[in-house]
Amino acid sequence: MLDHHAWQAIWLTLELATLTTVLLLLVSTPLAWWLSQTRSRWRAPISAVVTLPLVLPPTVLGFYLLVLMGPQGPLGQLTLALGLGTLSFTFTGLLIGSIIFSLPFAVQPIQHAFESIGPRPLEAAATLRASPFDAFFSVALPLARPGLLTAAILSFAHTVGEFGVVLMIGGNIPGKTRVVSTQIYGHVEAMEYAQAHWLAGGMVAFSFAVLLCLALLKRKGASVVR
């Protein structure tokens, strides 16, 4: 039913999605906090840039990342100079692409969560001797927990479901950059429908489970806020 290559692809997909989610939360939380608090004129353009991956075709994103990370691109030149080789067609390159591709899915729920807290709890924390740093960790983050959870689930699921970016910068190398979505593509091209069915069916089940979790989470979150 599932052969060695399939399991390899599933494992790689989970690894990529987990790493992407963890790194995305680390990057998105400060970024979302800044976007929710700032009155800078840079807020609108930065916000637009963060949202770009949502509307751009993955091929466009993949194309630019490929150019950027290739031997002639600035990032490629940098990694070459550091003796790391080029990142295109590697797992690291794929990870960077995934992070950028899923950025809006992590930033937006966290930003909305921070915004819905409003200034009052943080002001209350300040009147109770909490420094801004302290208040962020002891008040803002715990209150934004539903948003952080939504961001994590969405990032994970979105990374599992990505295809275009993976194909463009990953190159579909078995064991290195071949994930479930590209594996299915390969099966279909080779007319191996039975194999494709198992993986595709698994993806449908997984995605349904994720969305069900989100819906249940939202309802629980709402009842807690009431």
Place this chain on the structure above:
Amino acid sequence: MTLTNRIRLKLARAQFDVDVDLHLPGTGITVLFGASGSGKTSVLRCVAGLERAASGFVRIGDAVWQDDGQDIFTPTWRRPLGYVFQEASLFEHLDVQRNLEYGLRRAARSADRSALEEAVDLLGIRTLLQRRPQALSGGERQRVAIARALATQPRLLLLDEPLASLDLPRRREIMPWLERLRDQLAIPMLYVTHSMDELSRLADEVVVLDKGRAVAAGPVGEVLAQGDLPALADEEAGTVIQGVVLECDARWHLARVQLPEGSLLVRDNGLAAGSRVRLRILARDVSLTLDEPTRSSIQNHLPGVVDAVMADSHPAQALVRVRCSGNTLTSRVTWKSVEELQLRPGLAVWVQVKSVAVIA
């Protein structure tokens, strides 16, 4: 008592500039009173450092929190103050106990749990400690918020319309707790409200704000008796006087309250003889006669001397301020009566009081 607490602030608002210079006594409640949008909350936020006044000087005790002459501005979290917001500001992710401990753990004089225990008893919230804020009523939330502020042992307690978001029964429920604070805490409290009821029940001192300026300031009895303040001259215009319960008459359910110039009969709602009470007398419940009334349904009448005749909010009406030895009462009469009775400063009159509210 030395006036060591000084608050001088100037800041620009959309419609007007706020410009105040306040002295707070070392203890007791100073009420910042004024209509909505008169700049009361801005003043409070500036004292707390939540907003920064364009130019200001704030000194509480021996600590200077803001002095723009010397470029001193202490951020809010370094000011030893307590702040109670208009709506509940409890941390929803913590239970009541941990809400109370939040400030305590961060206060400079740490590990002193006795302040927390005292606050818990003072506000009567011991049975609520394990609850989540979501499971509390509005009145309970505000009591927890006040206790949380007190647990940090603040040097100044700021209250921004703490009852405004509550309905009438909840206000009645929480008012006695606020009166306990006033009588038992040894720190100054600055209390913002636009409610005449809260002002007359809670205030020791009052500062009346109008469009960002302090138009009157002083002990609550004196300020309320001035009567010529636009902010006070509404349906609720009146005065607050203090007296001692002399005796209670079980047959008529009345209590006699001794005042310097005589006594008043009030409805007895379980008053104890010898206790001090505050009475609130609205100007609309006070009428004037030139002779001592003998055959009248109105039980209470006192001799006095007209002090001033002032314009009221309606052109038909005047507010007459009458001095009755120590206290001052105001009476709402028509200008027609003023002319017919020849009411003028210095004239001896009898003051008839139709209704007296015992407020504390």
